[in-house]
Amino acid sequence: MDDKDLLILFREEGKENYAFNLIVEKYSERLYWHIRKMVVSHDDTNDILQNSFIKAWGALPKFREESRLYTWLYRIATNESLTFLKRSKLRSFLSLSDYSGQIENQLEADPWFDGDDTQRIFRKAIMSLPNKQRAVFNMRYYDELKYEEISEILDTSVGALKASYHHAFKKIQKILKESV
Amino acid sequence: MRTNFNIEDPLNKKHLQENPFKVPAGYFDNLRISISDKISVQKQKTNFWTVVKPQLGLVSAFAMIFLFAYGVFKIFPGQDSFFTEGENELTTVVSSNSYYVEEGFLNTTFIDFFYNSLDSLTTPDAKIDQDELFNYISENIDLVTLSYLDLKD
Numbered sequence: 034m035d036d037k038d039l040l041i042l043f044r045e046e047g048k049e050n051y052a053f054n055l056i057v058e059k060y061s062e063r064l065y066w067h068i069r070k071m072v073v074s075h076d077d078t079n080d081i082l083q084n085s086f087i088k089a090w091g092a093l094p095k096f097r098e099e100s101r102l103y104t105w106l107y108r109i110a111t112n113e114s115l116t117f118l119k120r121s122k123l124r125s126f127l128s129l130s131d132y133s134g135q136i137e138n139q140l141e142a143d144p145w146f147d148g149d150d151t152q153r154i155f156r157k158a159i160m161s162l163p164n165k166q167r168a169v170f171n172m173r174y175y176d177e178l179k180y181e182e183i184s185e186i187l188d189t190s191v192g193a194l195k196a197s198y199h200h201a202f203k204k205i206q207k208i209l210k211e212s213v
Numbered sequence: 214m215r216t217n218f219n220i221e222d223p224l225n226k227k228h229l230q231e232n233p234f235k236v237p238a239g240y241f242d243n244l245r246i247s248i249s250d251k252i253s254v255q256k257q258k259t260n261f262w263t264v265v266k267p268q269l270g271l272v273s274a275f276a277m278i279f280l281f282a283y284g285v286f287k288i289f290p291g292q293d294s295f296f297t298e299g300e301n302e303l304t305t306v307v308s309s310n311s312y313y314v315e316e317g318f319l320n321t322t323f324i325d326f327f328y329n330s331l332d333s334l335t336t337p338d339a340k341i342d343q344d345e346l347f348n349y350i351s352e353n354i355d356l357v358t359l360s361y362l363d364l365k366d
């Protein structure tokens with residue numbers, strides 16, 4: 034069922050629960066991986082994803098289809114992830130611990146990470162990027178979204194996104210050249 | 214150290230794009246149930262608030278009007294308050310007199326002064342005693358007064 038039909042079904046009286054379950058079924062996996070690449074930890078990803086869907090449920094009756102449903106959900110999930118990362122950074126700042134070190138160690142300690150050394154170094158390099166730059170890099174490199182789509186999700190101009198991706202690419206390339 | 218490693222190289226990119234993360238078995242099936250449960254709870258909360266919210270709104274509107282009116286009367290006192298202030302002053306005077314009465318400095322009140330039973334002139338049914346009058350005149354009258362009375366006649 035395409036997004037338009039899902040939205041029509043959602044607006045029919047008494048069918049909203051069923052329609053929303055279909056939306057969750059269709060997009061939960063893709064959004065999960067998008068969030069997981071941002072925050073690494075499975076438990077944090079699970080919390081953020083559930084919050085994102087609950088927010089989407091609350092806001093869906095007001096959704097005016099100015100953007101595609103997938104882009105809209107992606108936007109909610111990205112904002113939730115960025116808010117979570119901001120809070121984590123503040124929390125570690127208040128407890129005087131090293132935030133970037135913590136993030137990198139999270140990957141080492143993650144029991145659900147099953148990559149080789151190159152992938153580990155690559156992921157660590159991505160984790161060293163500023164939060165928004167990381168989001169841009171992930172969406173472009175992994176999900177291969179167009180700049181126009183990323184622009185819609187992050188509410189940033191295409192030019193700024195291209196510059197952001199370029200900086201991220203250079204940094205990661207440098208780390209990998211030194212480490213691999 | 215390899216200096217020619219390029220993350221945009223198609224071979225490298227394919228390898229790096231592989232998903233190295235795993236999830237617990239059956240996670241996505243449970244996730245759907247978990248989200249569905251949370252939404253049901255959220256819906257119940259929403260129903261409760263949709264009932265309570267308008268009533269809370271009404272109560273707070275009445276409270277606002279009452280506070281506003283109270284504030285207006287406090288800031289701009291009308292004539293009623295003027296009388297209240299006057300009454301307050303009177304109360305202060307009366308209470309200060311009462312203090313003297315209670316302390317025994319004054320043996321009578323202001324009203325008692327006019328209706329004192331010893332004062333025959335102010336008694337409502339007072340009659341002048343002729344003998345008393347003649348005694349008073351004979352004791353106090355002088356020659357000048359007598360001559361004046363004489364001239365008048």
